[in-house]
Amino acid sequence: MIVVRDVSYAYEPGRQVLDSVSLSIGDGELVALIGENGAGKTTLVKHFNGLLKPQRGTVTVDGTDTREATVATLARKVGLVFQNPDHQLFAETVEKELSFALANFGVPAGEASRRVEWALEAFELGEYRNRSPLTLSGGERKRLALASVLCYDPQIIVMDEPTTGQDSRQKSRLASLLTRLNDSGKTVITVTHDMEFVAEFIPRTIIMSRGKVLADGRSADLLVNRAYLESASLLPPQLAEISWELGLAEPSIDLEAVVNAVRGARR
Amino acid sequence: MKTLQGFGYRRGTSAVHRLDPRSKMIYVLLFAALAVYFANLLVLLLIFASSLPLVALGKVSDRWSRSIRGSLFFIVFIFTFNFIAMIFMSYPLLDAALSGISMSLRFITLISVFSAFFLTTSPEDLAQSMVQLRVPYDYALTFNMAMRFVPTLSREAQIIIDAQRSRGLELEKGSLIQRVKNYVPILIPLIISSFRRAELVADAMESRAFGASKKRCPLYVLTLRGGDYAFIAVTVVSFLLILSLRFVLGVP
Numbered sequence: 001m002i003v004v005r006d007v008s009y010a011y012e013p014g015r016q017v018l019d020s021v022s023l024s025i026g027d028g029e030l031v032a033l034i035g036e037n038g039a040g041k042t043t044l045v046k047h048f049n050g051l052l053k054p055q056r057g058t059v060t061v062d063g064t065d066t067r068e069a070t071v072a073t074l075a076r077k078v079g080l081v082f083q084n085p086d087h088q089l090f091a092e093t094v095e096k097e098l099s100f101a102l103a104n105f106g107v108p109a110g111e112a113s114r115r116v117e118w119a120l121e122a123f124e125l126g127e128y129r130n131r132s133p134l135t136l137s138g139g140e141r142k143r144l145a146l147a148s149v150l151c152y153d154p155q156i157i158v159m160d161e162p163t164t165g166q167d168s169r170q171k172s173r174l175a176s177l178l179t180r181l182n183d184s185g186k187t188v189i190t191v192t193h194d195m196e197f198v199a200e201f202i203p204r205t206i207i208m209s210r211g212k213v214l215a216d217g218r219s220a221d222l223l224v225n226r227a228y229l230e231s232a233s234l235l236p237p238q239l240a241e242i243s244w245e246l247g248l249a250e251p252s253i254d255l256e257a258v259v260n261a262v263r264g265a266r267r
Numbered sequence: 268m269k270t271l272q273g274f275g276y277r278r279g280t281s282a283v284h285r286l287d288p289r290s291k292m293i294y295v296l297l298f299a300a301l302a303v304y305f306a307n308l309l310v311l312l313l314i315f316a317s318s319l320p321l322v323a324l325g326k327v328s329d330r331w332s333r334s335i336r337g338s339l340f341f342i343v344f345i346f347t348f349n350f351i352a353m354i355f356m357s358y359p360l361l362d363a364a365l366s367g368i369s370m371s372l373r374f375i376t377l378i379s380v381f382s383a384f385f386l387t388t389s390p391e392d393l394a395q396s397m398v399q400l401r402v403p404y405d406y407a408l409t410f411n412m413a414m415r416f417v418p419t420l421s422r423e424a425q426i427i428i429d430a431q432r433s434r435g436l437e438l439e440k441g442s443l444i445q446r447v448k449n450y451v452p453i454l455i456p457l458i459i460s461s462f463r464r465a466e467l468v469a470d471a472m473e474s475r476a477f478g479a480s481k482k483r484c485p486l487y488v489l490t491l492r493g494g495d496y497a498f499i500a501v502t503v504v505s506f507l508l509i510l511s512l513r514f515v516l517g518v519p
């Protein structure tokens with residue numbers, strides 16, 4: 001459970017990147033964090049594992065104030081995957097890359113190698129296990145970066161833009177993996193600009209704009225709200241746009257609902 | 268990493284910003300040479316002080332002080348190593364300490380002089396002035412780009428540190444050797460991404476026909492004005508005065 005209370009943060013004095021942000025994310029939730037460039041999404045998630053400490057307000061993770069814990073302790077619980085895989089891949093082989101965090105957290109060898117095998121399989125990286133991460137393609141590096149955090153099995157998973165550079169097959173694999181992890185009780189938080197991904201797979205959405213939380217609620221409600229989407233410079237999901245074009249009484253981001261509404265109107 | 272921020276240029280309109288880069292270059296070369304030449308603490312302080320008017324008039328004191336504060340970290344090393352080395356060579360304690368202090372002060376002075384220069388000189392003007400000094404354009408550009416990417420590199424280093432700490436890396440953990448090893452996961456991504464970026468920049472430049480014509484002509488030509496001559500005169504005179512301390516008074 002992550003509770004953010006009235007948090008403000010500025011990298012330079014006078015330029016608030018986060019401005020009195022409050023929100024709470026319960027155990028086992030699947031949440032999307034969306035908003036325009038520079039809205040403060042990445043800055044906010046860096047508070048979740050203590051990389052940044054709130055300048056005002058508090059962030060607590062399972063009751064622990066992040067100001068009173070080290071990043072290493074918090075990271076064991078909150079796995080944060082950065083946007084650009086090139087900012088973290090360094091090991092000689094894919095396997096060693098996956099073992100890095102496991103070794104840092106002192107996971108016993110037997111358990112560690114089981115986790116590595118799991119990650120290789122889950123992210124379709126098995127055939128590259130002895131390759132250098134630097135020789136992989138962009139999409140593969142992205143997947144390896146995700147795998148290198150998920151492999152130590154953190155309770156809360158936070159990902160910054162996990163879908164960029166992934167084709168639709170990898171995207172839906174990622175979605176089903178996240179859904180499975182979520183079903184097994186993990187909390188999953190994704191920062192993203194991929195509105196279709198949110199509409200299809202993620203039940204709760206938090207919209208940020210200019211350092212504030214603009215809206216927080218069911219994706220089904222927020223993603224058909226023109227005012228919110230426009231003020232956060234977000235592209236509406238295609239189904240929402242179709243709903244508006246057709247003048248449906250109840251705009252929806254659910255394919256079946258839109259199809260039924262169209263069929264109903266035809267009859 | 269903070270030290271590096273003290274070298275990033277931001278646009279400004281002060282008198283120091285408007286000086287021709289060549290006049291400031293004369294200052295940097297002469298006074299950096301003095302800082303290396305003298306070991307006397309008072310003289311080093313004097314050379315250090317010479318950079319202060321530039322910093323103050325250029326209104327860059329906050330970023331300048333950041334670079335000075337950042338370099339304090341290195342000073343601890345410089346002082347300690349120098350001190351230990353001198354003790355091993357069986358110098359008296361006081362001499363060893365004084366020499367350590369003078370080494371550290373020399374380092375700070377050099378940082379201050381160069382920082383004052385780079386904080387007030389735009390990279391474009393610097394490149395142009397190098398070209399006017401007949402440095403081949405390719406070299407001027409390479410130098411210019413190296414400077415241009417310093418702040419980028421320091422920002423990127425911070426992101427990499429954050430990313431690896433998120434994977435449980437603790438930089439301050441373990442023995443001295445272990446602590447050095449802790450930096451491997453930081454340095455490798457930093458080096459690799461610099462290579463990737465260099466390649467990208469080269470491709471982007473070639474796509475925009477870099478090097479297509481051998482003869483370049485600049486849009487602006489830098490000219491020395493009254494202020495520049497006055498600045499150069501003051502610089503050269505004070506350089507000679509400080510230098511005379513050695514030859515007339517025999518200051519070490």
